[in-house]
Amino acid sequence: MTRTIMHIDVNSAFLSWTAVHMLQHGSSIDLRNIPSIIGGNQATRHGIVLAKSIPAKGFKIQTGEPVFQAKQKCPNLVVMPPDYFLYMQCSSALSEILQNYSDKIQLFSIDECFLDYTGIEKILGEPIKVANQIREQIRKELGFTVNIGISTNKLLAKMAGDLKKPDMTHTIYPEEISAKMWPLPVEDLYMVGRATAPKLKGMGIHTIGDLANTDIELLKYKFKSWGLMLHAYANGIDESPVHPGSGHTVIKGIGNSTTVYFDVIDKQTAYKVLLSLVETVSMRLRFSGFCCSVVAVSLKTDELISSSHQKKLMTPIDCTNAVFKEVKSLFDEMWRGQPIRQMGIRVSDLYTKDYIQLSFFEENWDKQRRLDKTIDEIRIKYGSNAVIRSSFLWSGLSPLEGGVVDEFPVMSSIL
DNA sequence: TCTGGGGTCCTAGGACCC
DNA sequence: TCTGGGGTCCTAGGACCC
Known part of the structure; x- marks a missing residue:
C-alpha cells in the first residue's frame, strides 16, 4: 500500500x-x-x-x-x-x-x-x-x-x-527523485556524513544521483552494509514505519557525559566527576525500571583524544554505588595520567528488574537499593539538590551532572 | 580559556568452545 | 603432527544522527 x-x-x-x-x-x-x-x-x-x-x-x-x-x-x-x-x-x-x-x-x-x-x-x-x-x-x-x-x-x-x-x-x-533529489550534493543525503562524503567523492561520486547509479556490488565491497543502506537511500527506498511515541523503539542505554570547566589531573577529582555522572545515570536507570549489565566509561584528553572502556557484568545492577564501583575500576584501568577534558559514563544491555531480582543477594546490594529508593523519592519531592554527597561541598563541582529526564531519545540510523 | 551532549549501530579482533 | 573452521561473546573504536 x-x-x-x-x-x-x-x-x-x-x-x-x-x-x-x-x-x-x-x-x-x-x-x-x-x-x-x-x-x-x-x-x-x-x-x-x-x-x-x-x-x-x-x-x-x-x-x-x-x-x-x-x-x-x-x-x-x-x-x-x-x-x-x-x-x-x-x-x-x-x-x-x-x-x-x-x-x-x-x-x-x-x-x-x-x-x-x-x-x-x-x-x-x-x-x-x-x-x-x-x-x-x-x-x-x-x-x-x-x-x-x-x-x-x-x-x-x-x-x-x-x-x-x-x-x-x-x-x-518517487517520480520526483531524479529531478529533485539526484542533483543534490551527495553529502546532503541522510547518513552521508563527514567521513563518508570524502570517500564517495574520491570514487567520483559527487551527487546523490551518482550514488544512486553506482554499482551496488562496488558499494557493498567498499562500505559493507553501510553501502547497501546508502544505495537504498539514494534511490529513495525506505520501508521503516512511523513508530508512534518518542524516538524509535525501546531504550537501549542511558549515558551522561560532561566537559569539565578545567582539566582534571588527579584521581580524586576524576572520581567526583564520575560520581556526579553516576548519580544521574543510575537514577534514570532506576526510573526506567531496568538494570544494566554493561557499564562503560569514556574519557577525552586535553588533546581531544577519546578512549573508552567497558565491562560486561555477570549480574545486572541499578544501584548508584554498584555502578560507581564498576566505573571506578574501569577508570583506574584506562587512565594513564593525561589531563582529562571530558568524562562520560554509559550503561547498557538493559534487563527488566523482576528477571534478575534474586542475584542481588550476592553482593548484598539490597540495603543499597533501599537507600537509593529513599534518596530518589526525596529528590523527586524536594528537588535534585535536596540530598547531595558531602564530598561535593566546596568542590566547585556539580553533585548531579546531566539531565535526569530523557524526554527526547534521538533517532537511530535506521529510520 | 578553541572544538557539547544525548543517542544507535556496525566492525574488527581476540578469547573460547566444539 | 602441518595450525581448519564455524559460532558466540566481549571489547574498543568509529560512523552517523539531532
Missing part, C-alpha cells in the same frame, strides 16, 4: 524558540532577522554553536563550530545561551498541534517529527493543502515556522523537508 508520510522540522529550532520567547517578553529585536546564534558558554568550555539564524548562515557560520570561530566570521554576531526547558515546552506545544492531524506521530528529536498521514486524506484532504494548514496554525499559535516534507516514506519526506527553508512545504514523491 502506498503511504503518505510527512516530516515536520522546526526552522532553526533553538534560535527561533529563543527569538519568539524574547519577542513575547517585550524584545524589540527578532533574532531571526539578524546575524545571531544560540551558543554554549565559552568560559566553561561548552562554547559551540547550537543553532544559527539565516543571516548568520550568510557569514558561513556552521552548527557545531566553536563560538569564538563564529565571532571571527561575524564580529557583530549576537550570541544567546540555550534554554532547554523552554525548548521542551515548545516541542510539546508543537506535538500537541500535530495530534490533531494524525495519531501516528513519531517524535524524532526535540525539533523534528514524522506524521503518518496514510488514509487521512479522505477525512482531512489533500496532503499539500493540509501541510500548509499545519504550518499556518503553528505560525499563528506558536510564533515559529516549520518546514514540511511529504512523500511515501520517511527518508523521502525528510529529504523533502530539507529542500528550501524556511516556512515551506515540499514533496519528493
Whole structure:
C-alpha cells in the first residue's frame, strides 16, 4: 500500500524558540532577522554553536563550530545561551498541534517529527493543502515556522523537508527523485556524513544521483552494509514505519557525559566527576525500571583524544554505588595520567528488574537499593539538590551532572 | 580559556568452545 | 603432527544522527 508520510522540522529550532520567547517578553529585536546564534558558554568550555539564524548562515557560520570561530566570521554576531526547558515546552506545544492531524506521530528529536498521514486524506484532504494548514496554525499559535516534507516514506519526506527553508512545504514523491533529489550534493543525503562524503567523492561520486547509479556490488565491497543502506537511500527506498511515541523503539542505554570547566589531573577529582555522572545515570536507570549489565566509561584528553572502556557484568545492577564501583575500576584501568577534558559514563544491555531480582543477594546490594529508593523519592519531592554527597561541598563541582529526564531519545540510523 | 551532549549501530579482533 | 573452521561473546573504536 502506498503511504503518505510527512516530516515536520522546526526552522532553526533553538534560535527561533529563543527569538519568539524574547519577542513575547517585550524584545524589540527578532533574532531571526539578524546575524545571531544560540551558543554554549565559552568560559566553561561548552562554547559551540547550537543553532544559527539565516543571516548568520550568510557569514558561513556552521552548527557545531566553536563560538569564538563564529565571532571571527561575524564580529557583530549576537550570541544567546540555550534554554532547554523552554525548548521542551515548545516541542510539546508543537506535538500537541500535530495530534490533531494524525495519531501516528513519531517524535524524532526535540525539533523534528514524522506524521503518518496514510488514509487521512479522505477525512482531512489533500496532503499539500493540509501541510500548509499545519504550518499556518503553528505560525499563528506558536510564533515559529516549520518546514514540511511529504512523500511515501520517511527518508523521502525528510529529504523533502530539507529542500528550501524556511516556512515551506515540499514533496519528493518517487517520480520526483531524479529531478529533485539526484542533483543534490551527495553529502546532503541522510547518513552521508563527514567521513563518508570524502570517500564517495574520491570514487567520483559527487551527487546523490551518482550514488544512486553506482554499482551496488562496488558499494557493498567498499562500505559493507553501510553501502547497501546508502544505495537504498539514494534511490529513495525506505520501508521503516512511523513508530508512534518518542524516538524509535525501546531504550537501549542511558549515558551522561560532561566537559569539565578545567582539566582534571588527579584521581580524586576524576572520581567526583564520575560520581556526579553516576548519580544521574543510575537514577534514570532506576526510573526506567531496568538494570544494566554493561557499564562503560569514556574519557577525552586535553588533546581531544577519546578512549573508552567497558565491562560486561555477570549480574545486572541499578544501584548508584554498584555502578560507581564498576566505573571506578574501569577508570583506574584506562587512565594513564593525561589531563582529562571530558568524562562520560554509559550503561547498557538493559534487563527488566523482576528477571534478575534474586542475584542481588550476592553482593548484598539490597540495603543499597533501599537507600537509593529513599534518596530518589526525596529528590523527586524536594528537588535534585535536596540530598547531595558531602564530598561535593566546596568542590566547585556539580553533585548531579546531566539531565535526569530523557524526554527526547534521538533517532537511530535506521529510520 | 578553541572544538557539547544525548543517542544507535556496525566492525574488527581476540578469547573460547566444539 | 602441518595450525581448519564455524559460532558466540566481549571489547574498543568509529560512523552517523539531532
